[in-house]
Amino acid sequence: MLLLCQEFDMVPSIRLWDTLLTDPKRFEFTNFVCVAMVSFVRDDIIDGDFSCCMENLQKASERVHEIQDLLNRANMLCKGYIDNEI
16 A cells, blocks of 8 residues: 555655554545645646646645645545534
């Protein structure tokens, strides 16, 4: 399982994996991290064709300046999901 290890350097990958491994529901938070990654390139892929979308998704990590930015956005998405679920 490579889950975002190819996209980020070692230290950010460790920080990300630490967060994912401590998820009490075992990797449920992973979905929110993936959605957060897509949200970084949303404007670029919203009107693009398939190849444009794939290229932008593959380069999404370049838009994430700090891994904490990604985790914060994923937490925000998770909180919004939980609030709407109730």
